[in-house]
Amino acid sequence: MSHSNETVNYGPILFQYDLYPEKIEEVGKVKKVISRRGTFALKETSLNEEEASWFTHVIHRLSEIGYHQIVPLYPTKYGDYTVQYGNRTYYLMPWFAGGDRFGLTREEAIIEEIGKIHFLTLKEQDFSPEVVDHSFQYLMQRWESRQLEMERFAEESERMPYMSPFELTYLSHFHHMMRMAEDAKRRLKDWYDACHSEKRYRSVLCHGKLSRNHLLYSHHGEPHLLNFEKAVLDTPVRDLAVFFRKAVHLSNWTKEEGGRLLSLYQRHIPLLDEEKSLLVSYISYPEPLFHSVDLYRHQRERYSQIEFVHRLEKRISAMRHIRDFCDLILTPPPPQPLDTNINTDHI
Amino acid sequence: MTILFEIKKNYELQKVTWKEKDILVNTDCGVKQIRIWKDRALLDWHVRWRDEVGKNSLAVADRMIRTSEGKPWVDMGSEYLTLHDYVEGTHERSGHEKRWGLLIGNMLQAGLELQEEFSSVTKEDHYSFDACLAAIHKLSKEYNELVSVKNSLPEANKRLNLAMELKKASSHVPLPLFDSDTHMNNGGQIFNILFYRGSDDYPEHGYQPLRRLLTEWLKECGPYSLRKLLTCINEHFSLEREQGYLLLAEILTPWELQDCVVQLKNEELAHIVSYVKSFEQDWDFNRILLHCFTDWMDDKRKRVAL
Structure with missing residues (x-):
C-alpha cells in the first residue's frame, strides 16, 4: 500500500466511503483512487453547502425523469453524496476507463445527450415581462460596459509611442469587433421584442459547463455526461452557446458541420425563432476576443507577445466561423418538397 | 446468528x-x-x-x-x-482545542436546532437545595467528617440563587439538547479526524453535560487550554450572549453538592472520607471553571467594547 502524502490527505474523505487506497493518481482534475474495492474517481470542487445540495438534487432529478447517461455519484456510508472537508467539497464516481465508442463523434454525442436532457426538462415558463426585461437589461448593460472597457484599451493603445504587436493586431480588428458587438446587441433586442410579442419563454436544465472533457465513455462504449456542478435552470440557448463557441475551434469545423450538429439537437427540441435570435446574439458577441485583451492586460507575464497575438488571431478566426454559422442558423429552412405522388384526383 | x-x-x-x-x-x-x-x-x-x-x-x-x-x-x-x-483509542486534547471546539460547537448548534422537535425524548435533572440541606443536616449528626460540605452550604445557596436569576432572565431563550454521556474519552482519532462516540442515552436539555465536559477538560488540560477551547467553541456557536449566560448558570449551580449528597446517602462510613475529599476537589475545580468562564466572557465583552 502506498503511503504517499496524498493517501494521508485524502484519508478523511475516503474514510467516509470505507475506501483504503492502494494508490492515488492525479488525472486531470480528478484523483484516480485504486483500492481493493475497485477504481474510483474522486473530484474536488469549491461547491458550498447550498451548491452541493443543488448539484446532488440535479443528479437525482435526472435519474428520476429517466435520464441515465450521467456518470453516477456514489453515496458515502452515511448516505451523503458529497463530502465537505475544510472549505472544499468532494464527490466520488466510478472510474470510466473508456471503451469502444458507438458511431458518434464526441461532439455529436454531447449534442445528442444535451438535447435529451433539454427535452426531458423543458418547461414553458409563465411569461413574466419583468423577468425578461431584467435579463435583457442586465445583459445589455454588461455588454455595453465591456465595450467601453475595450474602447478605453484601444485609446490607450493608440496613445502609445510604440505599439506592441498585440496592441497593433487588436487595433487593426477593433472596428470589426465593435461591429460584432453591435450586431449581437441587435439580435438580443430581436429576442426581447419576440418574447414580448409571443409572450413565451422556455427553460430547461442546462449543464452549465458543456465541454468535450465532460463526456466519458463507459466500458460498453456508451457516452455519459459528468460535472453538473454549474447546472442551472435557464434557456436551452445557454448550453448551446457554450457548446458552439468551443466547437468552432475544432479543426474539422465548417458551418455545414455546425448546422448538422444543430439539427441533431433540434431532433429533440426544435428551437423557437426567438431562441435562434438569442443563440446568434450570445455566440456572436465578441467576448472571447475581449477576454484575450483582459488576459493581455492583467497577466502579461504569462505568455510572450507572439503567443498573445496568436491567441487573439485564433479567436478572430473563430469569430469569423461563428458569423458564417449565425447566417446559417437564421436562414429559414427550405420549403418541404412537394410530394409528386399526391393524388389530385379529388381536387 | x-x-x-x-x-x-x-x-x-x-x-x-x-x-x-x-x-x-x-x-x-x-x-x-x-x-x-x-x-x-x-x-x-x-x-x-x-x-x-x-x-x-x-x-x-x-x-x-x-x-x-x-x-x-x-x-x-x-x-x-x-x-x-468503531475507532479505538482516544483523541488528544491539549493542543487540539480547534477540533474539539468544532465538535462541541456543532453539537450545540445541532442541539439547538433540534430541541423543539425532540423535546419529548429528553431527561433533565432538577436541583433541590432544600433536599440537600435536609440530607446534610441529617448526615452530619451521624458523621463528623462533613465539615467542608457543611461549610460550603452558604456559598452553594448563593450560587444557586444567582444561577436561578440568570435562568429567569433568559427564560425565553431555548436551551440546546446535548448528548448526556459526554466525555473527552469518547473522542477517538482516525485519519486525523476527531471521531466522537456518541451515547445511546436520552439527551439532556441544557448545559449540564457541557459543564461536565469543561470540568474534565480543566482537570486534564488546565485553564489556559480551557480558555482556548471556549474561544474555539465560540467560533461555531456563540457563547457570548444568552447561551453563554445559560452555560454560566449551569456552572454556578452547585451540582457537586447534590452529587455528593446522593453518594453519601447510599454509602458506608468507609467511603465517606473519600467522597468528601472528592467533593472538596470538585468544589475547587468548579470554582476555577467559574473563574475561567467569567474571565473569558469579560474578555470577550472588553474586546467588543474596544
Whole structure:
C-alpha cells in the first residue's frame, strides 16, 4: 500500500466511503483512487453547502425523469453524496476507463445527450415581462460596459509611442469587433421584442459547463455526461452557446458541420425563432476576443507577445466561423418538397 | 446468528463475524459497532444530531451507517439495529482545542436546532437545595467528617440563587439538547479526524453535560487550554450572549453538592472520607471553571467594547 502524502490527505474523505487506497493518481482534475474495492474517481470542487445540495438534487432529478447517461455519484456510508472537508467539497464516481465508442463523434454525442436532457426538462415558463426585461437589461448593460472597457484599451493603445504587436493586431480588428458587438446587441433586442410579442419563454436544465472533457465513455462504449456542478435552470440557448463557441475551434469545423450538429439537437427540441435570435446574439458577441485583451492586460507575464497575438488571431478566426454559422442558423429552412405522388384526383 | 445475518443482508457486506458478541463485528469494511434501540423517538434523535454534527469531515460523531436501501437502521421487529464505525483509542486534547471546539460547537448548534422537535425524548435533572440541606443536616449528626460540605452550604445557596436569576432572565431563550454521556474519552482519532462516540442515552436539555465536559477538560488540560477551547467553541456557536449566560448558570449551580449528597446517602462510613475529599476537589475545580468562564466572557465583552 502506498503511503504517499496524498493517501494521508485524502484519508478523511475516503474514510467516509470505507475506501483504503492502494494508490492515488492525479488525472486531470480528478484523483484516480485504486483500492481493493475497485477504481474510483474522486473530484474536488469549491461547491458550498447550498451548491452541493443543488448539484446532488440535479443528479437525482435526472435519474428520476429517466435520464441515465450521467456518470453516477456514489453515496458515502452515511448516505451523503458529497463530502465537505475544510472549505472544499468532494464527490466520488466510478472510474470510466473508456471503451469502444458507438458511431458518434464526441461532439455529436454531447449534442445528442444535451438535447435529451433539454427535452426531458423543458418547461414553458409563465411569461413574466419583468423577468425578461431584467435579463435583457442586465445583459445589455454588461455588454455595453465591456465595450467601453475595450474602447478605453484601444485609446490607450493608440496613445502609445510604440505599439506592441498585440496592441497593433487588436487595433487593426477593433472596428470589426465593435461591429460584432453591435450586431449581437441587435439580435438580443430581436429576442426581447419576440418574447414580448409571443409572450413565451422556455427553460430547461442546462449543464452549465458543456465541454468535450465532460463526456466519458463507459466500458460498453456508451457516452455519459459528468460535472453538473454549474447546472442551472435557464434557456436551452445557454448550453448551446457554450457548446458552439468551443466547437468552432475544432479543426474539422465548417458551418455545414455546425448546422448538422444543430439539427441533431433540434431532433429533440426544435428551437423557437426567438431562441435562434438569442443563440446568434450570445455566440456572436465578441467576448472571447475581449477576454484575450483582459488576459493581455492583467497577466502579461504569462505568455510572450507572439503567443498573445496568436491567441487573439485564433479567436478572430473563430469569430469569423461563428458569423458564417449565425447566417446559417437564421436562414429559414427550405420549403418541404412537394410530394409528386399526391393524388389530385379529388381536387 | 440472526443479527449477523441481518447485518450482512441489509448492509450488503461480504464478511461479518463477531469481534465482541452483540457489540462489535468484523466486516470487509473494517470493525463496526452495533447498537440496539427500543425507543424509535430516541433513535431518531440520535440519527439526527449525529448527521448534523457530521456535516464537516474534521470532527464527526459516529453516524449511523446506511443500509443498502439508504436507511439509518434495520427494523428488527420490536427493536432497531444500527451500525457504526468503531475507532479505538482516544483523541488528544491539549493542543487540539480547534477540533474539539468544532465538535462541541456543532453539537450545540445541532442541539439547538433540534430541541423543539425532540423535546419529548429528553431527561433533565432538577436541583433541590432544600433536599440537600435536609440530607446534610441529617448526615452530619451521624458523621463528623462533613465539615467542608457543611461549610460550603452558604456559598452553594448563593450560587444557586444567582444561577436561578440568570435562568429567569433568559427564560425565553431555548436551551440546546446535548448528548448526556459526554466525555473527552469518547473522542477517538482516525485519519486525523476527531471521531466522537456518541451515547445511546436520552439527551439532556441544557448545559449540564457541557459543564461536565469543561470540568474534565480543566482537570486534564488546565485553564489556559480551557480558555482556548471556549474561544474555539465560540467560533461555531456563540457563547457570548444568552447561551453563554445559560452555560454560566449551569456552572454556578452547585451540582457537586447534590452529587455528593446522593453518594453519601447510599454509602458506608468507609467511603465517606473519600467522597468528601472528592467533593472538596470538585468544589475547587468548579470554582476555577467559574473563574475561567467569567474571565473569558469579560474578555470577550472588553474586546467588543474596544
